Amino acid sequence: MIFLTVTAHPDDEVLGFGATAAKLNSEGHTVVNCILSGNVDARQHRPELEELYNDTCKAQEIIGAQKPILGTFPNIKFNTVPHLDMVQFIERVIEDVEPDYIFTHHPSDMNDDHVCTSRACQAAARLFQRKDVKPIKGLYYMEILSSTDWAMPNNLLPFQPDSFIEVGEENFNKKIAALEAYKGVMRPFPHPRSIEALKGIAAYRGGQSGKYYAEAFQTAFQSLEF
Numbered sequence: 001m002i003f004l005t006v007t008a009h010p011d012d013e014v015l016g017f018g019a020t021a022a023k024l025n026s027e028g029h030t031v032v033n034c035i036l037s038g039n040v041d042a043r044q045h046r047p048e049l050e051e052l053y054n055d056t057c058k059a060q061e062i063i064g065a066q067k068p069i070l071g072t073f074p075n076i077k078f079n080t081v082p083h084l085d086m087v088q089f090i091e092r093v094i095e096d097v098e099p100d101y102i103f104t105h106h107p108s109d110m111n112d113d114h115v116c117t118s119r120a121c122q123a124a125a126r127l128f129q130r131k132d133v134k135p136i137k138g139l140y141y142m143e144i145l146s147s148t149d150w151a152m153p154n155n156l157l158p159f160q161p162d163s164f165i166e167v168g169e170e171n172f173n174k175k176i177a178a179l180e181a182y183k184g185v186m187r188p189f190p191h192p193r194s195i196e197a198l199k200g201i202a203a204y205r206g207g208q209s210g211k212y213y214a215e216a217f218q219t220a221f222q223s224l225e226f
Contacts, residue, residue, distance in 0.1 A: 001100045002029070002030045002031075002098060002099045003021070003032070003103070004031075004093070004094070004099035005033045005102070005104065006034045006036070006090055006104045006124075007036070007117060008116075008117045009036075009037050009113065010037075010056045010059075012114070012144055013033040013059075013065075013068075014063065014175060014182075015146075016103070016215070017142055018059075018174070018178050018179065019167035019171040020165045020171075020215045021063040022064055022167070022171040023166075023168070025064025025065065026171070030066060031063070032066045032068075032069065033066075033068050034070075034071070034090070035068055036086065037071065037074065038056070038070025038071055053070075055183060056070070062177050063174055063178045069097075071089055073086065073089075075113065083116075083120060086117070087120045087124050088124075090121055094124060094125070094127055094133065098133070098134045100136065100137050102136055102138070103217065104118050104141060105118040106141040106143065106148050106159045107119065108158055108159070109147050110150045110151040111144075118141065121139075122220065136223075138219065138221060140163060140218060140219055140220060142215075143201075145197060146191065146192040149192060150192075160218055161216035162219050163216070163218070164208065164209035164214045165215050165217070166209075166211035171213075202215065
């Protein structure tokens with residue numbers, strides 16, 4: 001199986017899908033992470049571009065993902081980009097990768113770049129209904145601590161997980177190692193991007209689903225086969 005994530009910034013793919021990616025890789029599946037703002041040019045304390053690229057590649061290596069696909073959309077300015085441009089970029093990635101499953105941001109996330117990414121990915125994921133390409137089997141939303149959990153009440157429903165993937169301690173530790181490969185991303189507790197908070201949510205999602213450490217997702221689209 002081929003799994004594609006479409007996220008806004010470097011580290012999102014690990015925060016939302018890192019332990020799952022490590023688990024899938026260990027089972028022989030392929031994981032490809034598409035990061036729309038590969039340069040995150042407006043990020044505070046961002047390392048130099050070459051160093052950031054090396055950090056991104058190192059993070060993928062730790063969780064067993066393929067070489068990342070990096071876009072050049074402007075950080076914290078996705079709302080200035082024509083929606084169609086972002087959709088077509090993701091569609092090209094879908095055609096190249098031919099994923100079975102796609103994971104992206106939740107549409108009520110606090111971060112506007114994440115929201116724009118989600119909207120564009122939702123449109124792009126329907127490509128197989130408009131063009132002769134490999135159909136996807138499912139589209140899912142992920143949760144990003146310090147973003148999904150900080151969303152304010154609005155007219156959209158909050159993240160409501162209905163799918164849980166057991167990752168276990170070994171794959172959770174790979175997620176932490178991959179996040180630590182990104183300089184300046186992790187924070188001391190009680191920040192959500194701390195080891196304690198990330199371990200807590202993995203344990204909580206595991207407890208919700210009767211699993212030992214889990215990452216949670218919400219189904220947007222699923223093609224059932226019996």
